[in-house]
Amino acid sequence: MNLINKEVTHKVFGEGNIVDHNGAVITIDFNEDIKKFVYPDAFGKFITLNDRNVAKSxxxxxxxxxMEEEALERKRKEEKERQVLEQQRREKLKNHRIHESSQIVFWLDEEEQQNVFTDWQVFTGQVQSGKNKGQLNRAARLRPNSAGLLTARKSDQPETERQILGLYMVSETFSGDLSDDGIVPAHPEFRIELTDQEAEKMLFWNYYSNKNYPHRTTWNTGKYRYYDNVWTAQILKDIIALKTDEEEIKEAKNFLEYFCQMNVLDMDNIPEANGALKQ
Structure with missing residues (x-):
């Protein structure tokens, strides 16, 4: 907007004429008394444009x-509140001796995909290299608060297409560091199997992200990996929204409620998923 030579009225200095406008600074001549003001902050507070049409614009x-400043302030406030809640969550986890990343995601091979929803257990596999090669992998972080996420992708698909096939809470008495057979058994009640159509809509990388490389969607090797407790809550929340059968919705809600209790999470304040595919 061109404001040069526009007449104004200042609450203190009276009538004046704009002689220069350079970015965030505006210069006004009040009868040869030159004053500089911050633009556009001074307008509406101290200075009024005499031309009504220009004033309207x-x-x-x-x-x-x-409005932009209010939106930015809201965003800052929300981020501050999120940080406070996250800090509180970490403190609660610490007080309850819960690891913040005590969830496990499995990469199922074809045979496991056929059997897992019958057996409801997964084998953690063996160490592939190093001095412990051939020994059982012990998922040491797993406790009764942990969920086992079941994922897979076809050999001709990119890693970004990895789907969530289902998930389960681990057994109430299971402790990963005490396991001597490498089997991670499911809780008798809290189990979810997704249909093929549902799994296509539940992409793993919508939830998982590497803190150091947030855009990277790489699994590389290994039977399983750990991930953030909050991400399971996000997955369950989206599964509830995805389901159409009333009984299955009820089961998923009960699962989410139990999971949040076990992980000291506020069920009503689960943040939106922000995995690698959403970055």
Whole structure:
């Protein structure tokens, strides 16, 4: 907007004429008394444009700027609240001796995909290299608060297409560091199997992200990996929204409630998923 030579009225200095406008600074001549003001902050507070049409146009600019500042302030406030809640969550986990990443995600091979929803258990596999090669993998972080996420992708698919096939809470008495057979058994009640159509909509990388490389969607090798407790809550929340059968919705809600209790999470304040595919 060109404001040069526009007449204004200042609450203290009276009538003046705009002689220069350079970015965030506006210069006004009050009868040879030159004053500089911050633009557009000074308008509406101290200075009024005498031309009504120009004043109306400037008002729109000020209103837009005010709305942008309010939106930015809300975003800052929400981020601050999120950080506070996250810190509180970490403290609660610490007090309850719960690891913040005590969930496990499995990469199922074809045979496991056929049997897992009958047996409801997964084998953690063996160490593939190093001095412990051939020994059982012990998923040491797993406790009764942990969930086992079941995923797979076809050999001709990119890693970004990895699907969530289902999930289960581990047995109430299971402790990964005490396991001597490498088997991670399911809780008798909290189990979810997704249909093929549902699994296509539940992509693993919508939830999982590497803190150091948030855009990377790479599994590389290994039977399983650990991930953040909150991500399971996000997955369950989305499964509830995805389901159409009332009984299955009820079961998923009960699963989510139990999971949040076990992981000291606020069921009503689960953040939106922000995995690698959403970055």
């Amino acid at each position: 400037l008002k729109k600019i000020l209103l837009k700027r005010e």
